[in-house]
Amino acid sequence: MTTVDDRPSAEIGNRRLRKEDQRLITGRTKWTDNITLPGMVHLAMVRSPFAHARITSIDTSAAKEAANVIAVYTAADFPDGMGACANAWPITPEQVTPDHLPMVGERVACAGEIVAVVVARTAAQARDAAELVDVDYDVLPAVLDGLEAMKDEVLAHPDKGTNKSAFWKLDSAEAGTGGNVEEAIAAAREDGIVIKREYRQQRLIPAFMEPRSTVVDPTGEQVTMWTATQIPHILRFLIAATTGMPESKIRVIAPDVGGGFGGKLQTTPEEFITLAVARRLGKPAKYTETRSESLVSAHHGRDQYQKLTLSATKDGTVTGLKVELVANLGAYVAIVGGGVPVLGAWMFNAIYKFPAYQFNCQTVLTNTAWVDAYRGAGRPEATFGIERIMDELAAEVGVDPLAIREKNWIKHEEFPFTSVAGMTYDSGNYEAATARAKELFGYDELRAEQAARRESGDPVQLGIGVSTFTEMCGLAPSRVLGSLSYGAGGWESASIRMLPTGKVEVITGTSPHGQGHETAWSQIVADRLGVPFEDVEVLHGDTQVAYKGLDTYGSRSLVVGGEAVVRAADKVIEKAKAFAAHLLEANADDLEFSGGRFGVKGTDQGIGITDIALATFASHNYPEGLEPGIDADATFDPDDFSFPHGTHLCAMEVDTETGQTRMRKYVCVDDIGNVINPLIVEGQVHGGLVQGIAQALWEEAVYDENGTLVTGSFVDYTLPTAADTISFVTENTTSPSTTNTLGTKGVGEAGTIASTPAVVNSIVDALRPLGIHDIVMPCTPERVWKAIQSAGSHDGETTTEAQPHFDEAAPNNADPGSTGEGNAQ
Amino acid sequence: MIPAAFDYAAPETVADALAALADSDDAKVLAGGQSLLPILRMRLNAPEKIVDLGKIAELRGIREDGDAIVIGAMTAYADILTDPLVAEHAALLKAAIETVADPQIRHRGTIGGALVHADPAGDVGAPVLALDAELVIAGPGGERTVAAADFFEDLFTTAVGEDELLTAIRIPKHTGWGAAYEKFVRVAHQWSIVAVAATVRMDGDAIAEARVGLTNMGSTPLRATATEAALAGSAGTAQGIAHACGLAAEGTSPPSDLNGDADYRRHLAGVLTRRAVLSAVGR
Numbered sequence A: 001m002t003t004v005d006d007r008p009s010a011e012i013g014n015r016r017l018r019k020e021d022q023r024l025i026t027g028r029t030k031w032t033d034n035i036t037l038p039g040m041v042h043l044a045m046v047r048s049p050f051a052h053a054r055i056t057s058i059d060t061s062a063a064k065e066a067a068n069v070i071a072v073y074t075a076a077d078f079p080d081g082m083g084a085c086a087n088a089w090p091i092t093p094e095q096v097t098p099d100h101l102p103m104v105g106e107r108v109a110c111a112g113e114i115v116a117v118v119v120a121r122t123a124a125q126a127r128d129a130a131e132l133v134d135v136d137y138d139v140l141p142a143v144l145d146g147l148e149a150m151k152d153e154v155l156a157h158p159d160k161g162t163n164k165s166a167f168w169k170l171d172s173a174e175a176g177t178g179g180n181v182e183e184a185i186a187a188a189r190e191d192g193i194v195i196k197r198e199y200r201q202q203r204l205i206p207a208f209m210e211p212r213s214t215v216v217d218p219t220g221e222q223v224t225m226w227t228a229t230q231i232p233h234i235l236r237f238l239i240a241a242t243t244g245m246p247e248s249k250i251r252v253i254a255p256d257v258g259g260g261f262g263g264k265l266q267t268t269p270e271e272f273i274t275l276a277v278a279r280r281l282g283k284p285a286k287y288t289e290t291r292s293e294s295l296v297s298a299h300h301g302r303d304q305y306q307k308l309t310l311s312a313t314k315d316g317t318v319t320g321l322k323v324e325l326v327a328n329l330g331a332y333v334a335i336v337g338g339g340v341p342v343l344g345a346w347m348f349n350a351i352y353k354f355p356a357y358q359f360n361c362q363t364v365l366t367n368t369a370w371v372d373a374y375r376g377a378g379r380p381e382a383t384f385g386i387e388r389i390m391d392e393l394a395a396e397v398g399v400d401p402l403a404i405r406e407k408n409w410i411k412h413e414e415f416p417f418t419s420v421a422g423m424t425y426d427s428g429n430y431e432a433a434t435a436r437a438k439e440l441f442g443y444d445e446l447r448a449e450q451a452a453r454r455e456s457g458d459p460v461q462l463g464i465g466v467s468t469f470t471e472m473c474g475l476a477p478s479r480v481l482g483s484l485s486y487g488a489g490g491w492e493s494a495s496i497r498m499l500p501t502g503k504v505e506v507i508t509g510t511s512p513h514g515q516g517h518e519t520a521w522s523q524i525v526a527d528r529l530g531v532p533f534e535d536v537e538v539l540h541g542d543t544q545v546a547y548k549g550l551d552t553y554g555s556r557s558l559v560v561g562g563e564a565v566v567r568a569a570d571k572v573i574e575k576a577k578a579f580a581a582h583l584l585e586a587n588a589d590d591l592e593f594s595g596g597r598f599g600v601k602g603t604d605q606g607i608g609i610t611d612i613a614l615a616t617f618a619s620h621n622y623p624e625g626l627e628p629g630i631d632a633d634a635t636f637d638p639d640d641f642s643f644p645h646g647t648h649l650c651a652m653e654v655d656t657e658t659g660q661t662r663m664r665k666y667v668c669v670d671d672i673g674n675v676i677n678p679l680i681v682e683g684q685v686h687g688g689l690v691q692g693i694a695q696a697l698w699e700e701a702v703y704d705e706n707g708t709l710v711t712g713s714f715v716d717y718t719l720p721t722a723a724d725t726i727s728f729v730t731e732n733t734t735s736p737s738t739t740n741t742l743g744t745k746g747v748g749e750a751g752t753i754a755s756t757p758a759v760v761n762s763i764v765d766a767l768r769p770l771g772i773h774d775i776v777m778p779c780t781p782e783r784v785w786k787a788i789q790s791a792g793s794h795d796g797e798t799t800t801e802a803q804p805h806f807d808e809a810a811p812n813n814a815d816p817g818s819t820g821e822g823n824a825q
Numbered sequence B: 001m002i003p004a005a006f007d008y009a010a011p012e013t014v015a016d017a018l019a020a021l022a023d024s025d026d027a028k029v030l031a032g033g034q035s036l037l038p039i040l041r042m043r044l045n046a047p048e049k050i051v052d053l054g055k056i057a058e059l060r061g062i063r064e065d066g067d068a069i070v071i072g073a074m075t076a077y078a079d080i081l082t083d084p085l086v087a088e089h090a091a092l093l094k095a096a097i098e099t100v101a102d103p104q105i106r107h108r109g110t111i112g113g114a115l116v117h118a119d120p121a122g123d124v125g126a127p128v129l130a131l132d133a134e135l136v137i138a139g140p141g142g143e144r145t146v147a148a149a150d151f152f153e154d155l156f157t158t159a160v161g162e163d164e165l166l167t168a169i170r171i172p173k174h175t176g177w178g179a180a181y182e183k184f185v186r187v188a189h190q191w192s193i194v195a196v197a198a199t200v201r202m203d204g205d206a207i208a209e210a211r212v213g214l215t216n217m218g219s220t221p222l223r224a225t226a227t228e229a230a231l232a233g234s235a236g237t238a239q240g241i242a243h244a245c246g247l248a249a250e251g252t253s254p255p256s257d258l259n260g261d262a263d264y265r266r267h268l269a270g271v272l273t274r275r276a277v278l279s280a281v282g283r
């Protein structure tokens, strides 16, 4: 047996088609809802239609009588509870964290909350009977909006006495990472520029393609749960921690999972209820949500009010940035719900050299669906705020938006750079990415066209939007997480099994749900071990197979999990070396490993690593004192994050007659370090861009005044399709990361983080001559048109009623509003 | 999403379908299912019986009948789009149907289903109204014909009774008329926020006659009568067209929703009417 000689010299960097695509695209694979077990029963949930109400009675008798109904349960049927949806990241010790139980018996705190479950022989019968459960409610006043919640007039949880969950602050003067921001602002007021802006990060719905589904098999010594999740390992831990079941009695499997975008980074009421019902009945049980249920009750994302104060010298050199956030957490503090906005603390300062910085984040509870990670999680919100206000600074100084950025960004030769928020940026080259993006975009030509359209009064104006983003990814160094009171570590684990037939099994603790890990990990291992790409099998998402892991989110899988794979492979080589020396009767120091083969230096003698795998399987002949076998495990805990960056340019036509926008061109040049598979990277960037553009233009979760989700279907929650997008131009520059040996940075969220401000900046840029300096997202044609209409009538303030203003009386909010007129505030 | 249980009948003739409807107090007709199935699946309605028209051959197809073309109620959008009679004599209908949903839905959805469903944001009502079509309705008492102007009664309500069927749409030939449908949406698969169906008969450079239908400017499709009157017999100058089209929203009462309030819709109606008319006259 030889390792293959005709394989490409390097797999890393190859545009490999994804191994997993055939089964994923055809659906001939194990999605959770495809799983059918003998004797399996089906669940339907009874959900509250009200945002806030006391449950006065639940009559399940008619439902229990219905055809083929096995049981109907309410919370009262589980006096010892069913576990709990835990909050894993209390951002302060005093955080107000209402208990989040899978099923409530007394009071519902948001629409969609589960009050009963019907169990029947078929899903249709369960659904039919669910209609017969009669629940009486006393409707209570509901608070829905974050700024309303700040007033503490209507309480989301009256027993808590306040809607305020936690206040979190980072101050560069106090932390010793920079100066005093109030002094910087005061100085700029005397002789400089102060710009204040309020931005709204609307609420979004992750809208993954595969609705959530859970199957639980309680027969057997271990209870097995298959579930459409991003986090099988964390889920197993939290089931054990909140139900009292021994962790060793629980096996969680995330089979093929159809997208998550953070929306499946949760332990859900439905998972706990399905588990409880299956155990109670001793029968396998399945629950699959409908799309309508998913939109109402899977967690939402974003939903922040942002107030930014930026100070600069008259020439546009930034001197300080103060950020005040109000983040709406919804009805409960979800698994990392409180922490998501806090991640902005290290991102608002972005790529700019602010000497002074302060970040304030107030989280609040409301009677809405809980809010948690959505692609980018905290970084898109921050990137939007800073990239929008940098455009305002450019306008104030009267220079090109790229010029103001260049004046303030970290220069290439200044890396590694410690930011004013205390983060060390590993590597980057903003100059190179920007130069390449401008060239691909035809920046100067488009600026000339813009000028010509302005000159001629063309009803279709052209705007150019810029976003020079960075983000932190590779969650996360465990010590850093510990210092933030996060409930877990950030390491990742990998194992490599060298099978006797020459095949290689790679076990990863990450849990892919569409990202293509099976392909990328195979490429890494093929190169490292010198085995064919096809011979590598990547196993994941089953706590019995990959017993150790921290799953997939936060652009961590490659930079943390991939590095663990590299280290496991290196251990395999190290172990195999001793066997090679023995079998070759050579001194280990005389061996060199390349192309899958240990060769004795200066001779043509050698042995392949897969031959060693076979030899250790037989174990007829191996060195004294060694255990037979060359399999290896590794756990990698990163020392630091990695910081991808990029320059995104968007050209947008704005029809001033209708407010309609039409994207002309979108170019992005991202520096994500070394690239394992360019095809996968392009896919991640394209999808990410569309999600970010969708926030700018199309998507918003809207509740009516009663707390009913108006955007409860895809008729009203306007997700884009391919028909709504243009061909993007994407390229890379490369500054290898220094925080992992592969030199990679994350790319899963980059497109989403960067694109939203580029798009809004382009629309504002088109209309700025009219005195317009903001349009609230999503920038619907109506909002754009109304902004244009009112532009003449006042001084170009944000025009939409959809942006309530900060409460003037609230702490830190004594100075709201914006002028865009230098220090004239 | 699972509909509640229902009885099912699949008759092969109109007479049998009418009998099946008469048989039940709570029956619903199923055509292409593109509006009815979502309603059933979301359990917004749970009829006792579904009468599926899918097997009734006499309800499908497009034929010429003197001064008109006749389209069977069960004719799918996709078949209308490729039909030469429609292209020649009812270009406006074709232009509007091109904008409906996506190819899959256009292969299932029928013109009859769309008209009886009567969603004010649906795209076939306005062209059918603008083309002065007649709707043929069969019921227990025989057949009757209703003018499009009398067909649409309110939101989701038409002249077709619960025990009746729409069987055909008769469209007077508009041979040689220019036509355009201007549909305004935020994302491609969306229903019309506002749309305008315009068709014009030219006399040299002048506009001899014009018909303008409005989508989603009220609880039913509407005619922009003031615009039509101002265009008829006009010289067809850009200025004249702009003025006439500025009247498009007169007498309308458009809805307000997440996509725009009534004022914005009125404004859009004017702009889109101008664009549709300019395009219909070939500019």
Ligand SMILES: Cc1cc2nc3c(=O)[nH]c(=O)nc-3n(C[C@H](O)[C@H](O)[C@H](O)COP(=O)(O)OP(=O)(O)OC[C@H]3O[C@@H](n4cnc5c(N)ncnc54)[C@H](O)[C@@H]3O)c2cc1C
Binding pocket: B028, B029, B030, B031, B032, B033, B034, B035, B036, B037, B038, B053, B073, B074, B099, B100, B101, B102, B105, B108, B109, B110, B111, B112, B113, B114, B115, B116, B117, B121, B122, B123, B124, B160, B164, B165, B166, B167, B189, B190, B191, B192
């Ligand atoms: C995702 C999506 C997007 C869409 N986008 C658009 C769009 O952009 N523009 C647009 O105009 N439409 C759109 N539609 C709706 C589509 O046009 C439907 O096909 C149409 O409204 C109904 O036609 P159908 O044949 O499917 O009727 P069905 O759904 O079968 O029936 C609709 C109603 O009409 C009744 N009915 C049907 N036929 C008859 C008959 N012959 N006599 C009496 N009653 C009858 C039924 O009982 C039912 O009440 C969309 C639909 C979907 C699912």
